[in-house]
Amino acid sequence: MVIQERLQTKVSKTCDVLVCGGGFAGISAALAAARMGSRVVLLEREYMLGGLGTAGLITIYLPLCDGMGRQVSFGIAEELLRLSISMGWEAKYPENWLDSDDPAGRNENTKRFQVRYNAQLFAMLAEELLLKEGVEILYGTYAVSAARENDKIQAVIVENKSGRQAICAKSYVDATGDCDIAHFAGAPTANFKQGNILAAWYYFANETGYNLQPLGASDVPDSERASSKKQVKLLVDRRFTGLDGEEISQLVCLSHKATMADIQKKRMDNAAVMPVTLATIPQLRMTRKIVGEYELKESERHTHFADSVGMVSNWKKRGPVYEVPFGTLYNKTVKNLIVAGRCTSVDETMWDVMRVIPCCAVTGQAAGTAAAMTDDFNGLEIEKLQDELQKQGVILHESEL
């Protein structure tokens, strides 16, 4: 059965740049666009910023360095890392990066430039920063559709307490993590083939304080499975696309069940153990991505890309450095749409590298800066974007390190 709806949707807001999704990618994009002088609206379906990195309780800011002693991700990626621990950190602290200028203390045997932070503090600090930079934040606002006219998005349709409305912008940043806006606008996208394993990261308290319990360790990509001796201990024998409402609800219930079982087990040894937070967004690593003008491959380590917009490292291995081509952030079929975060155009193995927080901040800064400069990403003069990013402190090429 189909219900025929007749909709006339009021335009409630206009702006220069509409950033959809307030995870690390969206925060970075909104910050970059606002600092370029754009009127920016950031919409977020939850009531806090940070996405998986706060509401999802994933509080490990993976490395900005290559593991061999060189920092490779700069700009907002570093600013957000420092912001995340500006009121204190959790667990290990990389003093060789944060308190020392001595390069000798940074090599293949020393700590990598990564931190653990408090989710709630970061969410409030990020909000404060964005408001200070003039970003308008719309919480509780779900993007549900996109109105497209020819090869441009005319409006993103949203729903919140005020009902259904349209927001019009010159350019749009899809930082939903799931590539929702690209999907709604009819840009080519691809789904994660392997499927997500169940994760159930939560915090518990005991006599010594509160502790992160990461249940459901990282997966081994299909491409590495045959050659890898690594075994993944699954919480449930099932995989999840993360793109179906019913399936996501089942995933959340299974995640709660795994948390409860773990808590009960811990409480048998120590009755003081209590859960203190549950994730309020589903812990999905990879779901849907844009099919961009370029697809970055994991094998393209140490490759020079003329259109690089920044660099990322590999959190799993010391050594690899990847320049991020601008072509991974857009598809020319929808001219005024750019993506950032865990839905950029990469191959399946690179996806597992590119989805993590520092990489999301790197692509967010590039996308937000570009969105402030143009409403036609295919026509953007890449050198001008690169000049801007360099002024913001981003290093574009490995040869410049």
Ligand SMILES: Cc1cc2nc3c(=O)[nH]c(=O)nc-3n(C[C@H](O)[C@H](O)[C@H](O)COP(=O)(O)OP(=O)(O)OC[C@H]3O[C@@H](n4cnc5c(N)ncnc54)[C@H](O)[C@@H]3O)c2cc1C
């Ligand atoms: C179990 C697990 C462990 C991980 N471990 C680590 C780790 O140790 N370190 C690390 O750095 N990374 C880790 N990651 C990956 C990392 O947390 C995320 O990939 C990264 O935070 C993604 O950032 P993002 O901004 O691209 O997307 P998200 O954090 O997913 O943010 C997207 C935001 O958009 C909002 N949104 C989505 N759809 C809509 C819509 N239609 N309308 C409005 N708002 C919308 C969401 O509410 C969310 O706030 C892990 C991920 C998982 C699941």
